[in-house]
Amino acid sequence: MRTTGLRKWTLLASGTLTLAVAVVIGLLLGSVQDLRSAQRSALASDRVLQQATQNEKLLIDMETGVRGFVLTGQDTFLQPWRAAVADLPAAARQLESLAASDPEQLRRARTIDAAIRDYATGYAAPLTRTARSTPTAARSIVATQEGKTRVDAVRSQLAQLEAVEARNADSRRAHADAVGNRAIAEAIAGLIVLVALVLLLTRYLRRALARGEEAATDASLAQARLAVLARASDLLAESLDEERTLERVANVVVPVIADWCGIELVAEDGALRNVAVAHIDPGKVELAREMQVRYPPRDDSPTGPANVVRTGEPELYREIPQEMLEAGAQDREHLRLIRELGLVSAMAVPLTARGRTLGVITLVSAESGRLYGPDDLEYAQDLAGRAALAIDNARLYGQERGVAETLQRSLLPDTLPVIPRTALAARYLPAELSAEVGGDWYDVIPLPDARVVLAIGDVVGHGVKAAAIMGQLRSALRAYTLEGHEPGEALDRLKAMLRTTAGGGMVGTLLVGILDPATGALQYSSAGHPPALVRGPDGSVRYLNEGRGTPLAVGLQRAREGTTRLEPGSLLLMYTDGLVERRTERLGAGLERLERAVANGPADAEELLDHVLAELGSDAPSADDIALLAVSPVRERAARIRIELPADRGSVTSARHAVARWLTGAGANQDELYELSVAVGDACANAVEHAYGPGDATFEVGAELVNGEVVLDVRDAGSWRDPRGVNRGRGLQLMNAFTDSVQIDKTEKGTHVRMRRRLAGGGE
Amino acid sequence: MSELARIVVRDEDDLRVVEISGELDASNAEEARQAALDLFANSAHGIIFDLRQLSYIDSAGIALLFEIAERLGRRGQSLALVVTPSAVIRRALEVTEIGEMATVVPTIEAARARVLPNDERGQSSAT
DSSP states (O other): OHHHHHHHHHHHHHHHHHHHHHHHHHHHHHHHHHHHHHHHHOOOOOOOOOHHHHHHHHHHHHHHHOOOOOOOOOOHHHHHHHHHHHHHHHHHHHHHHHHHGGGGHHHHHHHHHHHHHIIIIIIIIIHHHHHHHHHHHHHHHHHHHHHHHHHHHHHHHHHHHHHHHHHHHHHHHHHHHHHHHHHHHHHHHHHHHHHHHHHHHHHHHHHHHHHHHHHHHHHHHHHHHHHHHHHHHHHHHHHHHHHHHHHHHHHHHHTTTOOOEEEEOOOSSSSSSEEEEEESSEEEEEEEEHHHHHHOOOOSSSSSSSHHHHHOEEEEESSSSSSHHHOOOOSSSHHHHHHHOOOEEEEEEEEEEHHHEEEEEEEEEOOOOOOHHHHHHHHHHHHHHHHHHHHHHHHHHHHHHHHHHHHHHHHOOOOOOOOOTTHHHHHHHHOSSSSSSOOOEEEEETTSSEEEEEEEEEESHHHHHHHHHHHHHHHHHHHHHHOOOOOOHHHHHHHHHHHSSGGGOOOOOEEEEEEEETTTTTEOOOOOSOOEEOOOSOOEEOOOOSEEOOOBOOOOSSSOEEEOOOTTEEEEEEEEEGTTTTTTHHHHHHHHHOOOHTTTTTTHHHHHHHHHHHHHOSOOOOOOOOOEEEEEEEEOSSEEEEEESSSHHHHHHHHHHHHHHHHHHHTTTHHHHHHHHHHHHHHHHHHHHSSSSSOOEEEEEEEEEETTEEEEEEESSSOOOOOOOOHHHHHHHHHHHHEEEEEEEEEESOOEEEEEEEEETOOO | TTTTTEEEEETTTTEEEEEEEEEEOTTTTTHHHHHHHHHHOOOSEEEEEEOTTEEOHHHHHHHHHHHHHHHHTTOOOEEEEETTTTTTTTTHHHTGGGGGGGGESSSSHHHHHHHHHHHTTOOOOOO
16 A cells, blocks of 8 residues: 555656646747847847938938039939939838838838939939930029938938837847846746756655655564564473573574563572573673673662562663663673663563563663664563463473472382282373373282282372372371271271371272282272272182272261182282273273273283273373272292293293293292393393204293292203303303302203202292 | 383483383393484483383393493493382392493482583593
8 A cells, every 4th residue: 555655646746847847948948939039129120220221321322423413414423323223112122121010110111212212203313304404404503402302301211210220129139138037037947946846856755765665664573573472482382491491582582673682580589590691693692691790680770670570560761871871880890891782772571470570581772773662562571471471381380290290200119019929010101181190099018917908099189289198198008007907997097097187178089908918818998999800710800899988088987898819810900990981981881891801801910901901091192090900819839830932032031921920929029030030031042042043943941949949941952152242241140140050051952051049038 | 112121212401311111131132222222312421221110131131231331432422321229120230240331320310410521521431
């Protein structure tokens, strides 16, 4: 729209100028024409005068000739007369035509002509004839007197005509001068008008162009500023590291919005701490940092960041007054440095979120010479608002999530204790959808009487509070059960504790069981928790529906207990509701799916948990935590195992897993389990390497408990090779370190490695 | 990677943290080795191996740690192993004296402090 307007006005102005030029030139041409005609008429008067003089001369010639002839009778006197008479008609006509422009003069010219003709024909001609025929009669002074009188009359008329014409000529010349002067004046005036018009148009065009440029600059600046805002918002949303983020924001703001950008945050002690400085000239950033160190801003300064934080109100200095710089300087050197920065205009805007001022963002113009106005302040406040909210969110999120996660992780057992003849497995999957950490937990507590406490719980709520309550519950449960309380009694005490402590309003569920691994007897009690599930050795699956009570902190009735017996080879699965609850289906459907998954699942506790999670998990991110605990009394305490496996690397894993299961049954503790697994694993790895080719070679692994001593055998059909390379010796090194003895027999039939180790618990 | 072990890499500032969880034995050590060798970043001061979730390691896995420590050492980078003090695998690390080649620490923070340049100067690290 602006450009259209510009074009219209430009066209109009150009048209006006052209028209003015035409008018001025027209006027000038007119003046020149006037001047020419004035000069021509002045010239005409001159010619009339010349002709009149000429005619007068002819007349005098005639009269003198006639008189001379009459008085002397000599014919020679008639010579000029004849010539004059011959010229006279043409001269008379000439005078008349020259005097034609003035009627008065024309009349005079005609009268003169008539008089001359009359003199020539009516007087001179008869006189000369008479004088020729009767020379004496005519030859007298008297006879010529009349002719002289007549000629004098004509001459006086001619003189009159000449006088008039001379006056005319004067006035015409004056007129021509006047016309000439006027033309010059008109030409000068026209030129002045033209120059003025050209100047006006030039000025107008320059302004119009400047306006156009300004408009274009305004538009691109606005666009750049919006881009900065968008980029800053992205940066703020991207990261939780506030200092780094703010530094990047400062670098985006410069140079589009400001030549300088500084961001200060209020530290925990209330002091302002600079976290970001950006300048269009990176070299000056150092100078600014140096100044910050040498002259830390005073908290009591009446203006600037400290004041903005104090009041929560922004400051805008369209032009930074000299006095302010002086007041802000702490000494001469400081003032010199400040002046060196060449600050022009500045804004300091509080970073305010949720009613708290978190810091200040300072925008300064220097090199660009830009002056900040209310629009700029509004923009800066928008930017600051976004930054502040991002900082606040990040802080809140960081605090909450960090503390909760730390608590949660510290409260779940790192590793499960090793319980003789019992396989244990557990899983904890935090919710993926919720930003906060949940309150699901589990625990396994070996009791002094060789029984083991199995617990799984769910604290309603998320975050730090839930994690803290979970921690309280876990410690309290440990204390009560270690004191010898049975599951129901322990739950009652927990409920009582919750009623008297701050966790009064807490809602949660908990399932506690105490298992005697020796007999498989399980006593359990539930405070509103989903029922545990048992798969018998025959693969039948049932839920443990007894011993159910109200959730924690709800109701006053005593907890009830249920009992059951876990046969060797059976499996107990405890879980939290995240496993079976889906928003889109009823709880019963989840329980049925779990039942099926467990019925069809693998025998091994670890493998079963993976199977269950795979079967019941959905592709969508989980909205709730899931905790799982599986307990399986080992089927039979085999005195020995002996397995044969194909000679490939994958078999190494199978072999040591089989031995590990057997060792658990044999009563090995956690360290023994790991160390003997490594010993047998490395022996197997050697056996696999000895095998000739990949064909159908096999190796054999055996484990036996003899008088509390574990005897491990690994046999292969290849020949033992001494370890090669610097790393190869480590297998043997570990085997030696982790067993009491290593014996290697190399025969023609193959290699036999035998390792022995006495178990700390004596074995069973 | 087989289901036995899982490798998760995260870059924290100038440090690369490689978390190996599960079990590392002869069956998957070579796979882990290939994966680990790909993770070397030239710019880093060093690498942190987070082994807190590793429940089993035998000579094959330990050989891998030695190789990585040696390769890093040749480039002036260091290797820190994060292992819980009570972890069963600690025994194997002690027996094989991996501590001669790499720093064994209980937490990521401690590992960071050892790997970052300030503390690196304190050690007579091989170049």
